[in-house]
Amino acid sequence: MPPDDLNSTAAKLRQQLAEQLAADGSVRSPLWRVAVEAVPRHEFLPRYFVETLGSGPTTWSPISPELVGVDEWLTIAYSDQTLVTQFDGDPADWRAPAPISNANPTSSSTLPSLVVRMLEDLDVRDDMSVLELGTGTGYSTALLCHRIGDQNVTSVETDRDVSHQARTALASCGYYPRVLTGDGQAGYPGAAPYDRTIATYGVRSVPSSWVEQTRPGGLIVTTLRGWMRSLGLVRLTVGGDGSAQGPFLSGDPHFMIARQQEAPAGLGMIPGPEDGETRETGYGSDVLTGESGFVAQLAMPNARFFAMTTDDGSTATYALDASTNAFAVLARDGAGWSVRQGGTTRLWDDVERSLSLWREAGSPPPSGFGVTVSADAQHVWLGDPDGPRWTLPQ
Template sequence: MTDSAHRERPSRTELGRVLMSAGALSPDWAPVYQAVPRSAFLPDLMWPFDMDAGTSAAVSRADDPDAWYGYADADVPVVTQWDDGRHTGREPGQVSTSSASMPSVVFRMLRDLDVRPGDRVLEVGTGTGWNAALLAHRTGADNVVTVEVDGAVAERARAALETFGTAARVVHGDGYEGFPEGAPYDRIIVTAGVRHIPFAWVEQTRPGGLIVAPWGTHYGNGDTVARLAVARDGESASGSFTGPVEFMKLRAQRLSPVVHSDYVTGGPETRDASSTGLTEDAFLGERFSPQRFAVSLRMPHCHHVIAEKRDGARPVWLYGLTDRSWACVMFRDGDKARVWQSGPRRLWDKAEAAYQWWEAEGKPGHERFGLTVTRDGQAAWLDDPGQSWPV
């Protein structure tokens, strides 16, 4: 393939304009965007993901190069592996397990990272290798270490980086443990959703350094980018969230599937029935609405599932992850929602209280929340790190 095939395309130039106008691509990262095309790191067979439909379809560079390059130059996520590598063929697999993130997300996180030439950077989650190449162009290839848990993914990324001419170090290992051999780092960036930030990352970052990671709780699949500064004494890292995203989860922190029948057992006499004046639109909002994030922070050890809407009715289920508590709220257009709950925790009561707390605090957005990580665990806060609670 020619270098110009990767670099000199109107669609790629247009994507750069879109990213800059949206504020995702800052002027200091624009030369890096121009120098390091995403297409150089994508496989010949890939599965662009339709965010609205929630589906993927195969695109082959050999069969349809125009479509392939079109997606490479689009602000869409691209699945590059299914089912931890067990998948074969062109049809999508069951679970997407490696991908190339949306360019807008990539450059917003790189902006949050505030990496400078000469900074030493650890990346957790190599994926295609594109992010490592961007970092290497910015800070110097000898300063970038990227860790990938999947051996086949690591090898493909290593080959792509070598072909591109970037000598960033690719390590096959568990990024949850960091990579102490290369520490201390000025910056750590994580490209997989995490539910717990290990203190090893704090220990391997120099005081004053930054950790940027998509973080969330098991309440849902959404993440929010945490930008944490390591304290002078190295004993904590703390900072605000910068905005919502959604990443594939770190393999060590994936949530096992919740089995509905393990929770909802027995007859009507085993559950409490009530109603709520809270509406579907208020409680759920949009996909990345701040109230969903706020509720998730106040609902420890709980997972929620939003079912499809049928005939004007939508059930939302809540499942306890440390007990068999469960709740269901049935939102119905034009009518008061019905609630059923059972178990030692009244999960809907807690969820409704969490929503009311968010409302009473002035409906804060993601950026007013923050996270602090210490040896003892992690805690969330609103506006003031001194007023935190465990998560």
Template sequence: MFADTPRLPYIPDVVWAGDDDARIDRRTDPDAWANAVAADIPLVTQVDDGTDAGHMIPTSSASMPSLVRLMLEQLDPRTDHNVLELGTGTGWSTALLSTALTRGRVTSIEVDPHVAAQAQESLFAGDFEPTLIVGDGLQGYKEDAPYDRLIATMAVRRVPYAWVEQTTPGGVIVTPWGNAYNVSGLLRLVVDGDGTASGPFVGNVNFMWARSQRSAFDGRRFVGDVIPDPKTRRVRHTTTDPRPIREEHADFAIGLRLPDVEHRTYFGQGDRFATWYADGESWASIDYKPGADSFEVNEHGPRDLWAEIEAAYEAWRDQGEPPREQHGITVTRDGQSTWLDGPNGRVEIGPASGA
């Protein structure tokens, strides 16, 4: 599938790549562009929704090929399946699905008309003819339902029940998932005959949000806009080392308990850093200095956010520090619940004490 369908024909002339999100234009630097496209890295293909707003916020991308492979392996499409893809993007994954489904059908939805038009041009040039729709993928597309497989290429905070309704019993839903605190879960759900869907997290991914579920702080300076006056604060000290709290699985688990809190880390000289947390009304920050026995915490607002973070971290440690992949989600008509160690007799993950 991958050998027969390279991603190069689906990448636009201008991309942003690398740790510094450097702009690369095929017309002025074709070698750098070709090298970026050939590398196993994500490529930003649109910023600021295609406007000249100047924020340089990534709003569409081509995922790194190894991640595309992982997601398609988790989806496990068969040759005769009916597949719904949410987020056409460049069209490359749409082409890969079309290559795999020799007797099946691919329907792909893209919310951005300009991105959709570029994908359509690339797909038709490659002799692929999936059903391409411009619209809101969160609603699914009931006209071509039911689907054997459903895959999303944008992150969601809640799995829309429309996706479950439009997928056949035994069908698979693969989607990036997250919340304000952490967006790193790749979720694989299997739809049951009772109208529910359940499954575990199967990997570490980082996708852009569905446009209607974006962060409330996008386009705003975290310190200066979200936190307008850092001088108005309560000051105390903690002996809790902030470094392990930032590690991958701890960060995910804390996010399950504090889904409305966002955080940013700013690095200084040496190994110093400061992490800021905010919910739009309350905020907290902690400063890490190598060799220190205690760390300064600054806070403001009605919530004691740092105490909540410490409580969430300790709750996760008390559970034996389970990794992300030990957690999962069940989706019903009434909403979604998060569990640990399987949906039967599941341990509900709720807000930390004091939240």
């Protein structure tokens, strides 16, 4: 396809994407719509992978102009979906591209609706300074540059190769923000304080550096998550005393967790069939997923769960805390459930107490919760800061 035709086609696809994002409420202001219409997402996605639906292990198929043609490559690049660009921290081998299975995505271009929604929630204004953690492909960085000027944007990416590729793509589009390679959890004090701070990956708790480097009255938008699931998007207002506080926002974004906060490789010690104490429980393994899973994650911040067939052929669900070796094993008991617990804490007791508090409050969605960050602790609270609360791991 000649360059003029490619650019014309891409411009039409950007227009369609902007219309779609405006229709679904992701784009809420004219200036962000203009940014979506202007920034060429395909420049940040010369090659990428899309998830292939089907049974068996999750598989991603390679997409490039050479493999599928320019039209399909462009059409997918301007679709509202997350497009993976890296697995397991290693550059993909595009000399012999092939579908990838049994791999862990470690860099991507997040679906535009979530990117723009977070930028809207960031509430930036002209000439504000923004610290972005997680440059990724650079697409969200480019949207910020278009909106407030590249001189006001600082972005930190942990992966050297990813950072280099993003910097190159940004320059090709005429954007020259400060793009640094380093641990995003440390922020970047060299250009602090910032009016706004935004992270495009999940964290188990809010790094103190982000609060320290955001000016009082400034906003932090990030996703909190655990090792079992995402908790959700939060928007915190920084106080003059070094604290920050704010609500969970609606929706359930699924970002990759910070590489420095990934779960241990081992799940922990799997208990033997006679370990622990068994009792009946009013809750089954289904409470570990769905909206109740949000509460279960708060109750067991260092745990993970999985199902396994036992010696008698039945299925049991194991919740294991690798930091303490505490465990809870859920199994069917006639028409109900039983739980077998052991270790230094009683994981399922904590889950039951938390679910009872949540249900007494009317089982609100995550937007019914909020977060308080202080120098010595971080808490998620239900209803208001004086309500029931859970401590985040630090």
